[in-house]
Amino acid sequence: xxxxxxxxxxxxxxxxxxxxxxxxxxxxxxxxxxxxxxxxxxxxxxxxxxxxxxxxxxxxxxxxxxxxxxxxxxxxxxxxxxxxxxxxxxxxxxxxxxxxxxxxxxxxxxxxxxxxxxxxxxxxxxxxxxxxxxxxxxxxxxxxxxxxxxxxxxxxxxxxxxxxxxxxxxxxxxxxxxxxxxxxxxxxxxxxxxxxxxxxxxxxxxxxxxxxxxxxxxxxxxxxxxxxxxxxxxxxxxxxxxxxxxxxxxxxxxxxxxxxxxxxxxxxxxxxxxxxxxxxxxxxxxxxxxxxxxxxxxxxxxxxxxxxxxxxxxxxxxxxxxxxxxxxxxxxxxxxxxxxxxxxxxxxxxxxxxxxxxxxxxxxxxxxxxxxxxxxx
Amino acid sequence: xxxxxxxxxxxxxxxxxxxxxxxxxxxxxxxxxxxxxxxxxxxxxxxxxxxxxxxxxxxxxxxxxxxxxxxxxxxxxxxxxxxxxxxxxxxxxxxx
Numbered sequence: 001x002x003x004x005x006x007x008x009x010x011x012x013x014x015x016x017x018x019x020x021x022x023x024x025x026x027x028x029x030x031x032x033x034x035x036x037x038x039x040x041x042x043x044x045x046x047x048x049x050x051x052x053x054x055x056x057x058x059x060x061x062x063x064x065x066x067x068x069x070x071x072x073x074x075x076x077x078x079x080x081x082x083x084x085x086x087x088x089x090x091x092x093x094x095x096x097x098x099x100x101x102x103x104x105x106x107x108x109x110x111x112x113x114x115x116x117x118x119x120x121x122x123x124x125x126x127x128x129x130x131x132x133x134x135x136x137x138x139x140x141x142x143x144x145x146x147x148x149x150x151x152x153x154x155x156x157x158x159x160x161x162x163x164x165x166x167x168x169x170x171x172x173x174x175x176x177x178x179x180x181x182x183x184x185x186x187x188x189x190x191x192x193x194x195x196x197x198x199x200x201x202x203x204x205x206x207x208x209x210x211x212x213x214x215x216x217x218x219x220x221x222x223x224x225x226x227x228x229x230x231x232x233x234x235x236x237x238x239x240x241x242x243x244x245x246x247x248x249x250x251x252x253x254x255x256x257x258x259x260x261x262x263x264x265x266x267x268x269x270x271x272x273x274x275x276x277x278x279x280x281x282x283x284x285x286x287x288x289x290x291x292x293x294x295x296x297x298x299x300x301x302x303x304x305x306x307x308x309x310x311x312x313x314x315x316x317x318x319x320x321x322x323x324x325x326x327x328x329x330x331x332x333x334x335x336x337x338x339x340x341x342x343x344x345x346x347x348x349x350x351x352x353x354x355x356x357x358x359x360x361x362x363x364x365x366x367x368x369x370x371x372x373x374x375x376x377x
Numbered sequence: 378x379x380x381x382x383x384x385x386x387x388x389x390x391x392x393x394x395x396x397x398x399x400x401x402x403x404x405x406x407x408x409x410x411x412x413x414x415x416x417x418x419x420x421x422x423x424x425x426x427x428x429x430x431x432x433x434x435x436x437x438x439x440x441x442x443x444x445x446x447x448x449x450x451x452x453x454x455x456x457x458x459x460x461x462x463x464x465x466x467x468x469x470x471x472x473x
Contacts, residue, residue: 012382054427057412060419065441074441097423101434110431117423129428166415171428172437194441196423227425227440234439295385302392309399328432337411338403345400 008291011284015291018271029259030296036253037304037352038311043249044344045312046320049336051235057169058228062095062196063205065222066212074220079190084215085197090208092200096192098178100185102146107135109329111174115181117196123177125159131171131330133161144174149186156180164333171332253352258359272367282368289364293357301353305345313338 019026066085068077077096085094098115111132121127126144128136138144138158146154162170182189199205209221272285280288311319313336321331418424426438435442 009382012385013380016381016385053412057415057419057427058425060416061425062423065425067441095423101437110434110437112428112431112437114422114424116421119421131428162418163414165411166418168427168429169415169424170418172431173422173428175422222425222440230440231427298389299385299392302389302396306392306395306399309396309403313403328430330428330431332428335411337406338399340400340403345396 008287011288011291012295015288015295018288019292019295022267026296030300032252032255033296033300033352033356034304034307036249037300037348038308039249040253040352041305041308041344041348042311042317042319044348045308045338045340046317046336047235048341048344049312049339051232052339053168053337054231054235055228058224058231061224061227063199063202063224064197064209064212065097066195066197066216067220067222068194069218069220074194076187076191077194077219079192081195081216081219085195085212088208088211088215090199090201090204091197093198095196095198097194097196098181098187099193100181100187102174102184104136107329109135110172111330112172113174113176113181113185115178116175120177121159121175123179124156125177126156126180127160127162127173127175128158129162129170129173130164130167131332132174133158135330146184148184154180154183165335167332168334172330269367272364276368276371282365285368286361286364290357290361293360297353297356301349304352305348309338309340312336 066077066081068075068081079096082094082096085091095117097117100113102111102113103109104111128138128144133139136144140158140161142158143155144158146156148154156176162173162175176184181187187193197208199208205223205225209223212219212221275285275288276282311317316333316335425440428437430436430439
């Protein structure tokens with residue numbers, strides 16, 4: 001046992017010494033490799049944490065949203081629809097929603113105007129999200145001017161700035177009274193943006209959705225499960241956001257791995273031939289080269305995942321911000337709660353470390369099975 | 378001669394310990410408590426979407442965007458807004 005450990009320690013020493021001979025090439029491989037693992041792990045950690053938070057938060061969203069559809073487009077829904085909905089059994093609460101967008105031309109930014117389902121602010125008062133407060137440089141008790149559709153202006157007092165920790169959901173919101181909302185948007189009485197439904201027995205949701213669609217043909221029903229599915233597909237492995245980020249990383253990684261596979265140069269050839277001529281077995285040379293790959297890949301893997309954790313959870317995913325932000329003027333500031341499971345780490349390991357070691361072993365094996373004099377020639 | 382292998386093994390050991398500490402730390406943190414206030418607002422306002430993207434309305438409220446809207450109005454369409462390309466189109470989401 002002791003001999004086996006000593007043998008491997010010697011092989012590791014020799015492998016590290018060997019790596020040092022090609023300092024430039026190997027350090028380049030090491031940096032690219034570490035960077036690839038860093039990016040892949042950052043993407044997976046970022047999306048899995050966001051996904052978990054989205055699921056936890058949206059589990060409290062309304063069970064169903066009923067939208068009126070006219071000529072395939074979302075339209076304002078009339079109060080008469082409420083009566084039809086009241087006639088459908090199983091719906092415990094029916095709450096018409098009033099929400100819309102308000103464009104601020106000076107800053108070229110879109111805010112979301114929302115009227116609460118219950119407990120509205122008093123007329124003339126508003127609550128604003130922390131992103132709105134930040135971009136407008138306003139605090140509580142300041143006044144915010146709005147331009148009504150009739151081009152008259154309306155001053156509303158900021159009663160409250162919503163807590164900064166909730167900005168994942170409330171960043172761009174301006175919450176106001178129903179009367180102020182109708183005043184600003186010009187939305188007529190008896191009209192609403194859509195209707196939120198709450199259902200006690202969650203098993204009945206699909207049945208109730210079917211009943212609604214049968215009794216009101218010009219509506220679209222968005223259930224909570226489809227809302228959750230939307231966000232799941234946004235943050236899912238196979239979906240665009242992750243795929244977009246990961247594809248760049250995979251290309252870079254492929255270049256490194258293929259380089260390792262095809263670039264057995266004259267020096268490597270001579271070295272293996274010489275070692276075999278000195279009496280090394282094929283298995284010894286393969287173990288030696290495997291240790292070289294293990295040294296590079298284990299250090300890259302560990303440094304990569306640790307730095308990804310630090311990037312995502314201590315530095316708030318700074319590298320991904322511009323990608324997700326797009327052209328948004330308002331971007332929520334949120335501290336993600338880490339969500340790492342062993343499967344994420346095993347996946348990262350399987351798609352980065354294993355192929356790298358495998359590529360190296362195969363290339364060395366191809367050389368090792370040739371005779372020493374042929375290899376050195 | 379033995380020095381480098383020992384340094385390597387110690388380094389791997391320390392980095393593995395750091396990873397384990399971070400994983401244990403991640404398990405200890407609870408996002409339910411952190412999101413308590415957010416949930417209150419979601420219930421109060423009946424919110425359905427994250428405020429992640431605000432450059433276009435159909436990106437701001439992804440789950441509420443039109444199903445049958447022409448391509449100018451749908452995520453993953455030929456679009457001027459960069460974030461639209463990050464969101465899968467409605468028909469793909471519905472299919473899953």
